[in-house]
Amino acid sequence: MNHNNLDDQMILSHLGDDYEKYLGAVVPPVFMTSLHVFKTAEDYFAFDATNEGEFLYGRTGNPTAQIVEKKVAALERGGKALLFSSGMAATTTVISHVCQAGSHVICSRNAYGPVKAYLDNYCIPKLKMTVTYVGTELAEFESSIRPETALIMLESPSTFVFSITNLRAVACLAQKHGIKTYIDNTFCTPLFQKPIELGIDFVMHTASKYLGGHSDLIGGVLVGKEAAEIDTISQSIREWHGGVIGPMEAWLIIRGMRTLDVRLHRHQATAMTVASYLEKHPKVRQVYYPGLPSHPEYELMASQQSGNTGLLSFELDASLEESVRFLNQLQLFKIGCSWGGFESLALMPLYSMSPEGLQLVGANRNLIRIHCGLEGEANLLADLDRALMQI
Numbered sequence: 001m002n003h004n005n006l007d008d009q010m011i012l013s014h015l016g017d018d019y020e021k022y023l024g025a026v027v028p029p030v031f032m033t034s035l036h037v038f039k040t041a042e043d044y045f046a047f048d049a050t051n052e053g054e055f056l057y058g059r060t061g062n063p064t065a066q067i068v069e070k071k072v073a074a075l076e077r078g079g080k081a082l083l084f085s086s087g088m089a090a091t092t093t094v095i096s097h098v099c100q101a102g103s104h105v106i107c108s109r110n111a112y113g114p115v116k117a118y119l120d121n122y123c124i125p126k127l128k129m130t131v132t133y134v135g136t137e138l139a140e141f142e143s144s145i146r147p148e149t150a151l152i153m154l155e156s157p158s159t160f161v162f163s164i165t166n167l168r169a170v171a172c173l174a175q176k177h178g179i180k181t182y183i184d185n186t187f188c189t190p191l192f193q194k195p196i197e198l199g200i201d202f203v204m205h206t207a208s209k210y211l212g213g214h215s216d217l218i219g220g221v222l223v224g225k226e227a228a229e230i231d232t233i234s235q236s237i238r239e240w241h242g243g244v245i246g247p248m249e250a251w252l253i254i255r256g257m258r259t260l261d262v263r264l265h266r267h268q269a270t271a272m273t274v275a276s277y278l279e280k281h282p283k284v285r286q287v288y289y290p291g292l293p294s295h296p297e298y299e300l301m302a303s304q305q306s307g308n309t310g311l312l313s314f315e316l317d318a319s320l321e322e323s324v325r326f327l328n329q330l331q332l333f334k335i336g337c338s339w340g341g342f343e344s345l346a347l348m349p350l351y352s353m354s355p356e357g358l359q360l361v362g363a364n365r366n367l368i369r370i371h372c373g374l375e376g377e378a379n380l381l382a383d384l385d386r387a388l389m390q391i
């Protein structure tokens, strides 16, 4: 099959499936192997990990993982992609690759909690790095730049209050100053936002969420604008830190991705219905969902995203205790911290956050975050309606 100019659905369904190579199997095999052997010593000496289809040892690459890497790189219009054992392994690898002792990082204040914890509790004390947390205003990014700023870390939309950063503007500013840019694109997936096309250097997805989509694996993927830079990471930090994915998990991601497009449109449609329902409900004070035209950054969102997915937050017009009671009243929405799978989930993710943390995020402890799964929307609405009646 000619793999040039494949559209996203064809990439998800077929890119990397070399039927002839795999005895005509419609599904490629799980290469459950830790090493590959060579015909001659000369072949071994000539091994080059940057050549597609050359494999040596499981920590440097695996054929099943490479299928996922090809698919995600193509979807993101990036140079190359690399799989990791988790999203966090991918993120900490980018920081280690781009930064050095004393580097300064500018990070979205609504970034994923463990990323901020890694910067605060590891990079700052152990590597003598400095970090400035910023909101979404371009002026804030601009005034935070220092001579030693090495990396700008974004998450847009963020996953508690769904704030949107202008990716084109930040990428342009960073390029002017020779600063690398990184985004956690997990919420949108490569289907609904393509940050490399907007000028961003590195895109990270945790495959544990929508790419896998079935809540049965942990994995991460990093895409780079420049293939050569991803090759460098593959042969340095990833190989040294060793956070590679197992072949079975890689295979599960391939399987999950085949249905990504249909799943996402269903998640989006349900979340829009649920968000609109909550927005009109008298017991709901505020809804955070970037797909709602009432979202303060709706136009910016629409200029850089082609869709929104199943995650949203809201605050009840109720006390903290009543909000907890509401959570316990839900039956179909299970209490759980992840998202992106087939199942609906609910959580108060900020309940245990410190006052400083809450101020940084700009939300209250009683914020309720729900993930709208693939169940019928009538069932989800009935569950919410019944629980709202109890408070």
Ligand SMILES: *Cc1c(COP(=O)(O)O)cnc(C)c1O
Residues within 6 Å of the ligand: 085, 086, 087, 088, 089, 112, 159, 184, 186, 187, 206, 207, 208, 209, 218, 219, 220
């Ligand atoms: C879950 C999550 C991560 C971390 O991914 P892991 O695969 O669990 O390491 C990063 N970013 C966001 C937005 C997430 O929701």
